[in-house]
Amino acid sequence: MSVLVLVEHTNGAFKKKSLEAVQYAAHIAKETVTSVTAVAVGNIADAAMQELGAYGAQKVLNATDARLEHFISRAYTKVMLAAAQKEGAKVIVGLHDTVGKAVSPRLAARLGAGLAAGAVAYPDLSKGFVVKKTVFSGKAFAFVSITSDVKVITLMPNTFAVVKGEGSATVEKLDVSFSDADFAVQVKEVAKASGAVPLSEAELVVSGGRGMKGPENWHVLEDLAKELGAATACSRPVADSHWRPHNEHVGQTGGTIRPNLYIAVGISGAIQHLAGVNGSKTIVVINKDPEAPFFSAANYGVLGDAMEIVPKLTEAVKKFKAGH
Amino acid sequence: MKILVCICPVPDTTTKVAFADNNTHFSTAGVTFIINPYDEWYALVRALEFKEAGIATDVHMVTVGKADAEPVIRKALALGGDEAIRIDAESGDTFTVAAQIAEYAKTVGYDMVLCGKESIDYNNGSVGAMIAELLDMNYIGFAAKLDVASGVATVVREIEGGEETDTCALPLVVSCQKGMSEARIPNMRGIMAARTKPLKVVASAAISAVSSIVAYEMPPAKSGVKMISADNMDELVSLLHNEAKVI
Numbered sequence: 001m002s003v004l005v006l007v008e009h010t011n012g013a014f015k016k017k018s019l020e021a022v023q024y025a026a027h028i029a030k031e032t033v034t035s036v037t038a039v040a041v042g043n044i045a046d047a048a049m050q051e052l053g054a055y056g057a058q059k060v061l062n063a064t065d066a067r068l069e070h071f072i073s074r075a076y077t078k079v080m081l082a083a084a085q086k087e088g089a090k091v092i093v094g095l096h097d098t099v100g101k102a103v104s105p106r107l108a109a110r111l112g113a114g115l116a117a118g119a120v121a122y123p124d125l126s127k128g129f130v131v132k133k134t135v136f137s138g139k140a141f142a143f144v145s146i147t148s149d150v151k152v153i154t155l156m157p158n159t160f161a162v163v164k165g166e167g168s169a170t171v172e173k174l175d176v177s178f179s180d181a182d183f184a185v186q187v188k189e190v191a192k193a194s195g196a197v198p199l200s201e202a203e204l205v206v207s208g209g210r211g212m213k214g215p216e217n218w219h220v221l222e223d224l225a226k227e228l229g230a231a232t233a234c235s236r237p238v239a240d241s242h243w244r245p246h247n248e249h250v251g252q253t254g255g256t257i258r259p260n261l262y263i264a265v266g267i268s269g270a271i272q273h274l275a276g277v278n279g280s281k282t283i284v285v286i287n288k289d290p291e292a293p294f295f296s297a298a299n300y301g302v303l304g305d306a307m308e309i310v311p312k313l314t315e316a317v318k319k320f321k322a323g324h
Numbered sequence: 325m326k327i328l329v330c331i332c333p334v335p336d337t338t339t340k341v342a343f344a345d346n347n348t349h350f351s352t353a354g355v356t357f358i359i360n361p362y363d364e365w366y367a368l369v370r371a372l373e374f375k376e377a378g379i380a381t382d383v384h385m386v387t388v389g390k391a392d393a394e395p396v397i398r399k400a401l402a403l404g405g406d407e408a409i410r411i412d413a414e415s416g417d418t419f420t421v422a423a424q425i426a427e428y429a430k431t432v433g434y435d436m437v438l439c440g441k442e443s444i445d446y447n448n449g450s451v452g453a454m455i456a457e458l459l460d461m462n463y464i465g466f467a468a469k470l471d472v473a474s475g476v477a478t479v480v481r482e483i484e485g486g487e488e489t490d491t492c493a494l495p496l497v498v499s500c501q502k503g504m505s506e507a508r509i510p511n512m513r514g515i516m517a518a519r520t521k522p523l524k525v526v527a528s529a530a531i532s533a534v535s536s537i538v539a540y541e542m543p544p545a546k547s548g549v550k551m552i553s554a555d556n557m558d559e560l561v562s563l564l565h566n567e568a569k570v571i
């Protein structure tokens with residue numbers, strides 16, 4: 001018996017959200033008096049895998065196969081199934097991201113396991129196995145009770161702070177018998193947004209709406225984002241007007257983000273926009289209209305013209321950084 | 325090519341969410357239900373484009389729900405498509421929804437199953453991948469572009485921090501999102517035609533739920549916005565550092 005957790009990495013370095021998932025799994029393991037086995041796919045240095053012990057993993061199962069270079073949901077599901085069988089896993093944790101949302105449901109369907117998708121708290125074991133998750137695009141939470149023997153959870157990234165402890169995990173190879181059909185999806189081309197912070201993983205986000213007037217004004221937001229080390233986002237009409245690429249569009253029909261800080265500039269705060277960002281820990285709104293609905297969803301507000309305020313904010317950040 | 329589009333009825337995006345019965349049920353009083361935007365704007369419209377281009381022969385749409393789901397699937401029929409199917413089951417947890425759709429899909433044999441990237445009410449983003457597993461099919465999630473030629477799909481999909489282009493021979497399950505097509509508005513002719521198009525009601529398969537929602541909770545109210553003078557950005561930075569502790 002164990003708690004299984006799928007960890008993701010970039011070129012052998014584990015992502016922060018995966019460390020968060022390991023820590024989350026460790027909490028469940030402690031409450032259910034069992035251990036944590038992390039599953040890592042690809043070529044990763046042993047030292048990096050052993051270090052997952054500092055976040056609560058006792059063991060790491062490493063699956064390597066040249067064909068696993070890219071994420072393929074069917075192949076990854078096979079990996080997780082093999083690991084689940086080997087460990088007799090009762091709880092399987094993944095992330096609520098593009099990887100976890102493809103693997104965890106497949107795994108759950110295969111195992112006949114209940115799935116809590118997008119968990120924002122530890123399971124409550126006092127009433128069985130009840131997991132809190134966001135619903136209605138962040139407008140509310142639901143408590144999902146899982147009744148099957150095996151339970152699958154995807155954790156919403158950036159829910160818990162990651163704390164490094166002590167310990168080292170043992171590393172074992174995981175043998176998986178793949179069939180050619182597992183690799184029927186072929187990845188032909190990968191285009192990574194270069195240099196910039198990926199929006200889905202960003203802790204700080206600077207976002208612009210129609211109040212920015214046009215793409216030629218975006219440099220003031222980009223300057224602020226650069227100073228903060230933040231990613232940039234936008235409202236839907238901005239993407240629809242091709243001022244910004246569609247992958248920056250957040251909201252009900254765009255991306256959902258939960259950064260620590262969301263700075264909304266010239267965005268009115270329509271309910272469909274809020275749906276994508278209301279999980280942000282702190283919201284700053286800059287708008288020239290005191291009646292803009294966004295102010296009532298904000299922690300901090302600045303009233304005035306974006307083109308004047310944002311450069312001042314950028315200067316203030318610069319000054320602050322120089323003093324720290 | 326036969327396409328099945330999964331249509332999920334969801335509360336209108338402007339709905340004020342409220343709960344009843346001691347916070348155990350979503351209160352539907354006064355709520356208008358619409359087609360989940362991802363299902364309508366992207367999955368369904370793209371399927372219709374395939375039909376118009378002569379690539380698809382049949383476009384079917386399916387919803388899992390009781391009779392109250394019918395007005396929504398009728399709206400889908402008004403946009404186009406050949407046949408609507410309602411599987412007469414409570415849309416319980418994602419597993420039962422996926423299993424019901426998979427059972428039905430087996431009886432027809434679709435080349436492609438399209439669904440939305442997530443439902444805007446329960447935000448699971450799970451049904452598509454589950455259907456794929458239950459039908460032993462390949463799955464590509466978060467597709468922003470989808471083309472089919474000679475039985476092979478080419479998909480541009482979102483990945484962490486970028487996008488990638490995949491190819492896969494059909495059959496295939498795809499979850500769809502922004503970028504794939506432009507939203508359409510049903511016209512009068514479509515609405516009239518929808519009245520005569522078949523809406524098939526299929527009995528549910530014996531499938532039991534493995535999870536259920538036992539309670540809801542509203543997020544804590546924001547404590548109120550703190551306004552800062554436009555001339556004092558140093559104060560804002562200091563609050564973000566010392567009070568909010570985010571920079």
Ligand SMILES: Cc1cc2nc3c(=O)[nH]c(=O)nc-3n(C[C@H](O)[C@H](O)[C@H](O)COP(=O)(O)OP(=O)(O)OC[C@H]3O[C@@H](n4cnc5c(N)ncnc54)[C@H](O)[C@@H]3O)c2cc1C
Pocket residue numbers: 208209210211212234235236237238249250251252253254265266267268269270271272273276286287288289292304305306307337361
């Ligand atoms: C089904 C559905 C789904 C939708 N999904 C999304 C979604 O995913 N994401 C999304 O964003 N929207 C979505 N929308 C659209 C949404 O309803 C709003 O129309 C949209 O968010 C408005 O964008 P905006 O705030 O940039 O523009 P506007 O509403 O035009 O607001 C511009 C704001 O800028 C302010 N402003 C103007 N000039 C200045 C200045 N010089 N300095 C400072 N402030 C200034 C104005 O006071 C105003 O508040 C959806 C709508 C529907 C019906």
Ligand SMILES: Nc1ncnc2c1ncn2[C@@H]1O[C@H](COP(=O)(O)O)[C@@H](O)[C@H]1O
Pocket residue numbers: 330331332333360362363386387388389415418421438439440441442443444446447448449450451452
């Ligand atoms: N009750 C339902 N009937 C038909 N399709 C559904 C239903 N629920 C969800 N879906 C489909 O599955 C997708 C993802 O939903 P979910 O996993 O609930 O977030 C939706 O966009 C729909 O395409």
